[in-house]
Amino acid sequence: MFDFSGKVALVTGAGGNLGGAVARAFYASGASVVLVNRSTERLNALYPAEQFVPARVHFAAADLADEASVTALVAGALDRFGRIDILANTVGGYRAGTPVHETPLETWDFMLTLNARTAFLISKAVIPTMLAQRYGKIVHVAARGGLTGTARHSAYAASKSAVIRLTETLAAELRHEGINVNCVLPGTIDTPQNRAEAPGADYSKWVAPEAIADVILFLASDAARAVNGAAVPVYGRS
Template sequence: MAIISGKIALVTGAAAGIGRAAALKFAQEGAKVVLSDVNVDGGEETATMIRDNGGEAVFMKADVSVPEEVDALIAKAVDTYGRLDCACNNAGIEGRIAPIVEQPLDNYDRIMAVNARGTFLCMKAELTQMLKTGGGAIVNLASVAGLIGFPGLSPYVASKHAVNGMTKNAALEYGKQGIRVNSICPGGVDTRMLDSLAEQATGGAQSSAQMMDPLHPIGRIGTPEEIAELIVWLCSDRASFVTGTNIPIDGGFVAQ
């Protein structure tokens, strides 16, 4: 039985990786899905994949760091489907690996703009809409880097700690209005982002799996589909007593 049938779900960063997997899972579980990304070709491809499998989806290009584009995205969801029930704020970037002294300011600013400011702007618009219709569920994509430190990734670590903090605050502020807000903290996952980090860290000498598999007690990195399972469950009524959490989904990484 579909666990989220009839719901309207928004997924940012839906062109590939975790965002695409989440969008496909939402549709598989009965939701109508609104997708966004700055990558138009990838986003449209995700929407086509959903429709080809009998689901309903609409794509809109949006940069989550731009308030007007975020507001237009939420308006698109409401204009198309009448409301917004669930949101997965997944859009994010990794940036450059370097110790703090060598980090360019523009790298820090761009990472914080997309990952932290983008999550804030999306939640602000999503919450505004959900308050009008009496409730909803939001899942923010943080990272194990939002729970612990990673040398060389200070801007990314800062942005994901910010996501986890905002998640807790939003849950406290809007719980009594029927809105649940959680974040998830993936470990290594087989995505373009992890490939980029592996390329930077090893100069191409190791794949992301070769670099990261041994670091996870489970013995491997995760798949986007495994992450999508948790995202959609958290947006379903089966998670009705879960809010304000920063949940690791990391093959035991932060248990070490």
């Protein structure tokens, strides 16, 4: 569908459900890929050299909540490929289920760190390179649940809302620099974990990781050059 030959795409959360689909889609579209997870063991297992030509793949272990680790990640990617054209940031997660007055502070901090701090740090780290190139595409993964507060989702909703606001801010700051910044808002993704949590649900209403990856590749392509600061719903039929 897209041709990313000659482009370098840095994909965070490449060991995860959505990140895996995004990484495979960029690779299949010709990009060189920097695949990031907390440890490279999982990456080695998921992306065997027989299927993923090592010349176009760079594995990187990094904790996206740690600024020094993120700085080192970007330096390593630049050492390897010399540029970063695309950041597809899929790192994030979910914890909810209690009203605010029963929510541990630890849950609040965990959600803000996992979803918002990581998006801030990886954006901050790649932007100087994209500014120097005068070219860049950044796609974050927020969530439908970040659009509005709903009961028992305070920390999750606030943290994903922060990702949307960060996306809008970056777009406003960078739109004259050849850099597009957008985010996607998945509904429930069809993952093994979600199926285990909701046995008997109609999974066909959920959105497949590969379908979200298609939207992320569109936003990272020059076909979306006029799109900036968008939060694109990808809900499937839910």
